Amino acid sequence: MNTGTTITAGIDGSRASLDAADWAAREAERRRLPLRLVHAGAPQRVAARVPDVDVPAGCARSALDRAAIQLSYAHPALDILARRTEAPAVPALLAAAAESQTLVVGSRGHTGHPAPAGFLAGSVALAVAAAAERPVVLVREGELPEDERAFTTGDVLPGTVPYRPVVLGLDLEHPADQLVGHAFETAAVRSAPLRVVHAWTPPPDDDRAPAEPSATVASPGGAHDRETARRHALSDTLRPWRAKFPDTRVSEEVLHGHPADRLLSASTGSGLLIVGRRAGERLGRAARTVIRQVTCPVVVVPHG
Structure with a gap:
């Protein structure tokens, strides 16, 4: 990309x-x-x-x-x-x-x-x-170099230890090919798994707890419908990239909560965190929070 x-x-x-x-x-x-x-x-x-x-x-x-x-x-x-x-x-x-x-x-x-x-x-x-x-x-x-790789025990050559996962924080309002493509390429050159996280907060008028994907569908327009729509949007966004990088293991997560909190949690034990920034705009609050608190390397990818 x-x-x-x-x-x-x-x-x-x-x-x-x-x-x-x-x-x-x-x-x-x-x-x-x-x-x-x-x-x-x-x-x-x-x-x-x-x-x-x-x-x-x-x-x-x-x-x-x-x-x-x-x-x-x-x-x-x-x-x-x-x-x-x-x-x-x-x-x-x-x-x-x-x-x-x-x-x-x-x-x-x-x-x-x-x-x-x-x-x-x-x-x-x-x-x-x-x-x-x-x-x-x-x-x-x-x-350190070993921080990029998974913890192992026994006699294993350092260069053969698998890489830790790459985490991508994705805003479905602005998914951007530059951002998603960079994440897939980065995972591919490491032969590392890619974990894609989209975090969102339901509107305050929703009176139900966050639903699991298998829960009974709520009333039309409710939180469950909106969450299902986000899961479908995330899958649709990643589908062409999965086809382009068939050897990359990808997990998709739609989580409730503030994006910064969810990304910081997801980055624990990961080798790299990737976030986006719209070209011509300042870093968002979530990106600034992540940059200041994350304990693994973080990549900021500008996109249109």
Whole structure:
């Protein structure tokens, strides 16, 4: 669904940005794309602690250079490009996103202050996620490769452990092919199950409890009829994508409650959460809540 030819990661020298860059490197390998690292603003110098590559021992390296070298050791087959710009962080990252398939940023900027668990978005990350033309992934500080995969016991090679599910939060008023297609592609490159969640709140004039799908149909126009209509709409929306990705295991859920609460609950134990943002509009309240509280990486996909 995306036409960019790179996965791009923003680098600012913080631990969060380095963890995000490592996540981006793994995503680039999965999608067989090059990785581009972007550092905005004045370069930060750090002491070299890796074997000499192209500078004398003890020479100070920039945060960008060091990140590129570390990632090249961790991912030797990956094509890594590094670019520095003196433009401010937000416009620089938005420009980089426009040229990329996906932009990946860290949960925190270079503040030196630890964030509470689950707190994702600093001002730069939130501003970029709210305005980028392409999908933006926000990766929390401390995210590890094994966090993407299911827990197993016994002697199992790390690379063979199945991926955790990908969760898609879907607004049936604006289902958008860009959003649904990105979710299916993301699950497919991982051979991961896809869990599609639509949350809604019945109008206050409904006097019945949330019904199970097999419950007796209520009076015409009641909550059960509306829920049934939503289930049918969700199935209709996903049907062509199921046909396009027949090997992807998909579950569909229509849940009662606030979307943010339901998505946060669904993301527990998942490897990735995907939400949408209408192009030209700000992040909705549910998306902002999810971004600030979710404990797995979250993808914000703009759509028309």
